[in-house]
Amino acid sequence: MTAPEAGGAERHAIVIGAGVAGLLAARVLAEFCTRVTILERDTAEPGVVRRGVGQGAHLHGLLDRGRSIIEDLYPGCTDDLVAAGAHTAEVLVGTRWYIGGSRLAATATDLTSVIATRPLLESVLRRRTLELPNVTLREGITVRGLTGDGERVTGVRVTTHRDSRQDGDHGAASDTPAIDDGVRRSGSTDAADDGAGEGEPRSAGGADSADTEIVGADLVVDASGRGSRICEWLRVIGATAPVEERLEVDLGYASRLYRHRDGLLGGHASVIISTGADGRGGGAVHVEGDRWLVTLAGMMGDHPPTDPAGFHAYAATLSAPDIHEIVTAAEPLGDAVPYRFRSSVRRRFDREPEVPAALVVLGDAQCAFNPLYAQGMTVAALQAAVLRECLRIGLPFAELPARFYAAAAEAADTAWQLAAASDLRHPAVAGRRGLRTRLTNAYVAQTYRAAHHDSLVARTFMRVAHLVETPAALAGPALVGRIMLRGNGAAATMSAHH
Numbered sequence: 001m002t003a004p005e006a007g008g009a010e011r012h013a014i015v016i017g018a019g020v021a022g023l024l025a026a027r028v029l030a031e032f033c034t035r036v037t038i039l040e041r042d043t044a045e046p047g048v049v050r051r052g053v054g055q056g057a058h059l060h061g062l063l064d065r066g067r068s069i070i071e072d073l074y075p076g077c078t079d080d081l082v083a084a085g086a087h088t089a090e091v092l093v094g095t096r097w098y099i100g101g102s103r104l105a106a107t108a109t110d111l112t113s114v115i116a117t118r119p120l121l122e123s124v125l126r127r128r129t130l131e132l133p134n135v136t137l138r139e140g141i142t143v144r145g146l147t148g149d150g151e152r153v154t155g156v157r158v159t160t161h162r163d164s165r166q167d168g169d170h171g172a173a174s175d176t177p178a179i180d181d182g183v184r185r186s187g188s189t190d191a192a193d194d195g196a197g198e199g200e201p202r203s204a205g206g207a208d209s210a211d212t213e214i215v216g217a218d219l220v221v222d223a224s225g226r227g228s229r230i231c232e233w234l235r236v237i238g239a240t241a242p243v244e245e246r247l248e249v250d251l252g253y254a255s256r257l258y259r260h261r262d263g264l265l266g267g268h269a270s271v272i273i274s275t276g277a278d279g280r281g282g283g284a285v286h287v288e289g290d291r292w293l294v295t296l297a298g299m300m301g302d303h304p305p306t307d308p309a310g311f312h313a314y315a316a317t318l319s320a321p322d323i324h325e326i327v328t329a330a331e332p333l334g335d336a337v338p339y340r341f342r343s344s345v346r347r348r349f350d351r352e353p354e355v356p357a358a359l360v361v362l363g364d365a366q367c368a369f370n371p372l373y374a375q376g377m378t379v380a381a382l383q384a385a386v387l388r389e390c391l392r393i394g395l396p397f398a399e400l401p402a403r404f405y406a407a408a409a410e411a412a413d414t415a416w417q418l419a420a421a422s423d424l425r426h427p428a429v430a431g432r433r434g435l436r437t438r439l440t441n442a443y444v445a446q447t448y449r450a451a452h453h454d455s456l457v458a459r460t461f462m463r464v465a466h467l468v469e470t471p472a473a474l475a476g477p478a479l480v481g482r483i484m485l486r487g488n489g490a491a492a493t494m495s496a497h498h
Ligand SMILES: Cc1cc2nc3c(=O)[nH]c(=O)nc-3n(C[C@H](O)[C@H](O)[C@H](O)COP(=O)(O)OP(=O)(O)OC[C@H]3O[C@@H](n4cnc5c(N)ncnc54)[C@H](O)[C@@H]3O)c2cc1C
Pocket: 016, 017, 018, 019, 020, 021, 022, 039, 040, 041, 042, 051, 052, 053, 055, 058, 059, 060, 061, 062, 063, 141, 142, 143, 144, 182, 223, 224, 225, 226, 227, 228, 253, 339, 341, 362, 363, 364, 365, 371, 372, 373, 374, 375, 376, 377, 378, 380
């Protein structure tokens, strides 16, 4: 990495949130700013499920596109993860991947799965980011609002916690409080966070009170996750909040850790059972510490229970038996923990004619995806790559946001469309199903069937799902014939069996 030139003007960037998006943004900004300060509300030790990242107890797959961007930003990062206990696997060879009850062809995809808990992924990224000499992390700091006006953001207003370090549990799931949409509502050490629309600070020049402080910056990046208050903060300074697109999926997760045992799953590192027509699915992955992390998921209110009997019974209803076999045979380590995710949300900053200068919103704060498709961290990585490109061409911070939002929207479009199209296959998900969506979904169903038997279709489908190739790759002349032919043939075979 090239450090900013010595003797250049001081450029200070603030990043709100030390989640995956915040860390990647800080890594990029360190190339172009003299100082980067990450402000993080949590004070937990790295490597644990933090209160601010309740989703950390649940299965987190990193798509290959995200992995390669991260590898570019932090050379050797995949090796670091493996050294810390993660496993890697060829996506369709090391993982049993089921769609509609049948396994996809076990073929080479040239895609690598990194199999680890979210806290491990984050702790490696955090360590690598904080090794950069011009990056500082301030923990126990809650951002309460922005300073500046509708034209330009000049910093943030923060409060400092006086409490000691939080108790984090050192497993990926046990004792984590139920978190709804990632926004703290109860049992929080900082209940005031739910209060919206705080007033303006009394002064912009220093400490307001014993607890409140203004931190000035040349650029502010909001990476505070899906619970971000950015829309309220913008209104308070007189700026316009962006329009939000929402797709309600009312998804429930329940996850539980088990002791790993050789022999289960035929030596494979993981299994994914994609959500079927009933909206139920799940995954089991062999994570660090020789454990299975098992996640069950259900859409539109059909959520998996967390009591042991209910968890087992739900696993037994999935369209393939592998996960039920694991939860039946393996020793549980702690209780199952829930997570509820109501809707995918996209804040359309790219559609706003005027956005304040010197403020960039990224990660889940901009665009929070249905987690079933494992796109969130990869979209955060794509946005970090876009930010880097904008800064590389020398855009001043005043012009940066508009250009960033336009390019970031393009980067997120494919992921959003793939996820939304798939969600709309569930009959209870409300949304417009025009002719194009219906035709696309019919073709996708045909693709799934062909991918059970045809290695090239399976490989291309996975490369599209990992955002390495565009969906157009599935519509090329070589593929269309195979998908129509083999998809139909497979459909006939499947219906002959049922
Ligand atoms: C159940 C579930 C499963 C998921 N599975 C996957 C998956 O398989 N693959 C994948 O790629 N993605 C997955 N995701 C999405 C993924 O977790 C996020 O997209 C990704 O981590 C990027 O999030 P982020 O960094 O923007 O926000 P977060 O990870 O939510 O981090 C936000 C950070 O900001 C801090 N913060 C919040 N407010 C403030 C404040 N006011 N002041 C200071 N700090 C603050 C928080 O403490 C936190 O550290 C899943 C999400 C959920 C909900």
